[in-house]
Amino acid sequence: MKHAISDEALAQIFLEARTYNGWLDKPVTDEQLRQVYDVMKWGPTSANGSPGRFVFVRSPEVKERLRPALSSGNVEKTMAAPVTVIVAYDLQFYEKLPQLFPHKPAMRDLYASNAQLAEETARRNSSLQGAYLIIAARALGLDCGPMSGFDNAKLDEEFFSDGVVRSNFLCNIGYGDPASFTTRLPRFEFHDVCTLL
Amino acid sequence: MKHAISDEALAQIFLEARTYNGWLDKPVTDEQLRQVYDVMKWGPTSANGSPGRFVFVRSPEVKERLRPALSSGNVEKTMAAPVTVIVAYDLQFYEKLPQLFPHKPAMRDLYASNAQLAEETARRNSSLQGAYLIIAARALGLDCGPMSGFDNAKLDEEFFSDGVVRSNFLCNIGYGDPASFTTRLPRFEFHDVCTLL
Numbered sequence: 001m002k003h004a005i006s007d008e009a010l011a012q013i014f015l016e017a018r019t020y021n022g023w024l025d026k027p028v029t030d031e032q033l034r035q036v037y038d039v040m041k042w043g044p045t046s047a048n049g050s051p052g053r054f055v056f057v058r059s060p061e062v063k064e065r066l067r068p069a070l071s072s073g074n075v076e077k078t079m080a081a082p083v084t085v086i087v088a089y090d091l092q093f094y095e096k097l098p099q100l101f102p103h104k105p106a107m108r109d110l111y112a113s114n115a116q117l118a119e120e121t122a123r124r125n126s127s128l129q130g131a132y133l134i135i136a137a138r139a140l141g142l143d144c145g146p147m148s149g150f151d152n153a154k155l156d157e158e159f160f161s162d163g164v165v166r167s168n169f170l171c172n173i174g175y176g177d178p179a180s181f182t183t184r185l186p187r188f189e190f191h192d193v194c195t196l197l
Numbered sequence: 198m199k200h201a202i203s204d205e206a207l208a209q210i211f212l213e214a215r216t217y218n219g220w221l222d223k224p225v226t227d228e229q230l231r232q233v234y235d236v237m238k239w240g241p242t243s244a245n246g247s248p249g250r251f252v253f254v255r256s257p258e259v260k261e262r263l264r265p266a267l268s269s270g271n272v273e274k275t276m277a278a279p280v281t282v283i284v285a286y287d288l289q290f291y292e293k294l295p296q297l298f299p300h301k302p303a304m305r306d307l308y309a310s311n312a313q314l315a316e317e318t319a320r321r322n323s324s325l326q327g328a329y330l331i332i333a334a335r336a337l338g339l340d341c342g343p344m345s346g347f348d349n350a351k352l353d354e355e356f357f358s359d360g361v362v363r364s365n366f367l368c369n370i371g372y373g374d375p376a377s378f379t380t381r382l383p384r385f386e387f388h389d390v391c392t393l394l
Contacts, residue, residue: 048384
């Protein structure tokens with residue numbers, strides 16, 4: 001039987017983790033981003049479909065291509081972050097199911113024949129994968145600043161002009177500046193949002 | 198500067214965690230479910246909106262109310278699981294923003310005036326919260342079996358007849374039976390789905 005992970009680890013990934021709006025001047029290496037992916041990739045998705053696609057934007061030139069799509073409140077922190085990852089999804093993720101879910105070939109056809117189901121599945125599961133990415137980055141000692149305040153259509157036109165891949169949300173990654181947040185916002189109590197039946 | 202959490206903890210929440218289809222005969226207590234919520238609630242959501250709503254189904258009577266909505270392959274394992282949580286979302290989550298995001302009252306109005314944005318935000322963020330729930334449960338020593346193979350409309354009619362709350366996905370929770378899975382399914386390599394720019 002497994003036990004709980006340490007209090008320190010729980011604090012790092014959830015209890016004391018914060019969304020950062022400012023970043024220390026310390027780079028994130030390609031190797032760290034590969035490690036984050038190699039952890040988060042193991043999180044579960046429907047039929048192992050893994051529809052998430054991830055564009056890690058580091059260079060100032062490519063950051064500038066993000067800028068026009070960002071809500072005004074998200075510009076400065078995104079330009080300053082060592083990395084901004086575009087969490088996206090592949091609407092035709094099902095074409096890889098013969099490789100990812102080889103024991104049940106009918107799943108590919110189920111999604112291929114139902115565009116609405118495929119889109120809902122791609123969106124839901126790329127959101128799950130985005131959450132796994134946030135937790136994996138924190139688990140490896142990095143900090144995150146996820147954002148959905150941007151113009152998805154404008155960003156997609158710039159980065160995913162083929163129309164098959166679409167943006168879901170953005171997440172800044174780096175070493176957070178503790179001076180960039182203040183009081184922690186409240187959360188619902190268990191009884192506010194949970195029901196035991 | 199934070200370091201990575203231990204290899205053991207990483208293994209428990211991601212690297213060696215598995216989706217379970219069979220369950221040991223060992224109960225999950227209400228206190229454990231409260232602990233899972235009190236960990237996962239700290240995960241980030243857009244404007245701290247926390248649209249996820251969670252129905253923890255334990256009793257055989259209520260499990261029977263789930264049954265008609267389940268895909269055939271999901272019936273047996275769901276009936277056998279100590280707990281099945283319905284991860285749902287509140288389409289009017291924005292009405293709580295004055296409490297959850299008190300420093301920016303305009304956010305409530307932004308969502309209240311745009312039903313499509315509110316629905317997309319509720320779906321995306323309840324998916325994030327569902328992922329936090331999976332990782333939090335694993336971090337506390339439990340195992341999960343998430344599923345999207347069910348009839349959302351049928352389930353919602355049974356559990357959320359007011360039309361304001363809608364199901365997103367289901368997740369069995371308990372102590373997984375290691376005999377209930379075989380070979381691990383493959384994942385994409387970094388270069389298959391990630392781009393460094």
